[in-house]
Amino acid sequence: MSDVARLAGVSIKTVSRVVNDEPAVHPDTAERVMAAIEQLGFRRNLGARNLRRGSTTGTIGLIVEDVGNPFYSELNRAVERIATSFGRQVLTGSSEENSDRERELVLEFCARRVDGILVVPAGLQHGYLVPEMRAGTPVVFIDRPAGDIVADTVLVDNLGGTIEAVTHLAKHGHRRIAFLGDSPDIFTAAERLRGFREGCVRNGISYDESLVSMRTPTQEGIGDAVKRLLHGPDAATAVIAGNNRVAVHLLRALAHAEYRPAMVGFDDFELADLLDPPVTVVAHDVSALGHAAAELLFARVQGDQSPPRKVVLPVHLVARGSGEVAP
Amino acid sequence: MSDVARLAGVSIKTVSRVVNDEPAVHPDTAERVMAAIEQLGFRRNLGARNLRRGSTTGTIGLIVEDVGNPFYSELNRAVERIATSFGRQVLTGSSEENSDRERELVLEFCARRVDGILVVPAGLQHGYLVPEMRAGTPVVFIDRPAGDIVADTVLVDNLGGTIEAVTHLAKHGHRRIAFLGDSPDIFTAAERLRGFREGCVRNGISYDESLVSMRTPTQEGIGDAVKRLLHGPDAATAVIAGNNRVAVHLLRALAHAEYRPAMVGFDDFELADLLDPPVTVVAHDVSALGHAAAELLFARVQGDQSPPRKVVLPVHLVARGSGEVAP
DNA sequence: GTGCACTATGACAACGTTGTCTCCCCCCGG
């Protein structure tokens, strides 16, 4: 900036006035300054600006499990849309379902003085956030609640959705329904299992633990579970996939099976309608999730001091075929 | 920081020494400082630090068309992985295939003094980058080359891949092959069309422009193209989808068709193997694309001054069924 | 006891901006 000032033959402050479109600069002067800026390729240093003004940095942080997972990338996109409308930019990070990594990312973001943080929490302990939140960095939890603190949270109706899935299958005559979930440490997985249980109860089905598998989904693990749960005299006639990754592995495991059980997945996914049979899912609006969370965050950024809110978004069952076959 | 210093009864500089793990601080003093930091929830301001040290900001920018598109989110993930290994964080933005937006994002990133920029360019004019690059911000172009400047670029073999697709179909007896591409303004789309032409030539097929459609893919547009190209006396017996979105729309348009042509898609996608018939694609390694680009960028960040490089990654045809049916 | 090396600490400036205050000049009314 001082180079520009020298070249234009003005003071550094006048350059500042020009780049900030402040009035009270003579047009001729402004033009000289602009020319100098152009010539030198000057670009104002936003870091220094934010430091001096004590203003917001114009960035927010988004932490998800994996930015490469279509579920989270859609979330990312929705968040970005809102951020852009508020003139903010988005720093993203993948926690890889690792709470240490999550914490590292959060603290790094705080050190960068992001205006706010959106996080799909991996861990259950979030006490480390208390000082940051007290220091004025708003945090909104997405898809899963904070472990041990009270904070803004946006969730989907995991419980209701899974109950609906069970009911749907029961309505089509199924009494032995398997549930393939994810690691029970993950809130959504635990909650959906709870919904599965409750769904069984409501439909007069005795809950059978041997038909449940709760573990991080891998192709091999799901393959084994399929062999175990869908064969033999007490085999399940229907199966619920606890999330989109379970669903994909399950579909692959079933692809060449001689017997195909009825199936309902939690989370919609692209091409579900083009498979044979098309896959019935409990769908929810991922964009709406990101949208709601980001809106909530920006309300906080702009000074909303009301008590922490908990938003639960609805889900709905999309019947496409795979869930409507009889036992 | 001055609050911490006051509470610990030391100078601000000593606090700085403690947070930077500098030697020559008495353990007792350090402990007092740590306690004060803990008590006040102090977190060093990275912005101020970077300003003072004149060092890098520890961030890089990534601009893609749409962070929500699985193709780009996988790229994002690969880039993030490398960035993390270099201790950097990633600012992301979606250009929405709009060159003004792209430019806005780039300049904003530069104003934030990112250490480097990775961009999947939307426009053809990149002269605006020259001052920034001269000022020392390295830029690497991904998937598409810069329009009018020389810069590091990482591409995939669009030409070779499409030739391979045509050859594959020709080998299975097809002589009338349709090509559904994207807007010809997009480098990859134009390049794949060029490959289609070349493929026809090499296989002794006369290139028929009436079997080609180059436009931004929408469900409706692809549906119309299908009606036009795959019916009538001169109907195509095979079709090449120019990218993953075209493929998805095409699959949906064909789902309930009485006649299904052979098909090969450019870009692999999840579940392609589970469709009926499984979809044959020209696949390339999106992770490798992001990996290579990020590695190249960090080499530049670390001072590599060698002439701009152009990397072309190989593609390979994955035969799954849809491309192996006879006319 | 003197000199020297070394440890622990602090004062101060500087990074690139911008807010505040001040100054100068010109124009206009009385």
Place this chain on the structure above:
DNA sequence: CCGGGGGGAGACAACGTTGTCATAGTGCAC
């Protein structure tokens, strides 16, 4: 001719850090 007002511009400090240099105190060899 003088005073006041407003437009245009600059000097300076400050944002939160850290690099440089200075200083005070300690221990040790001579």
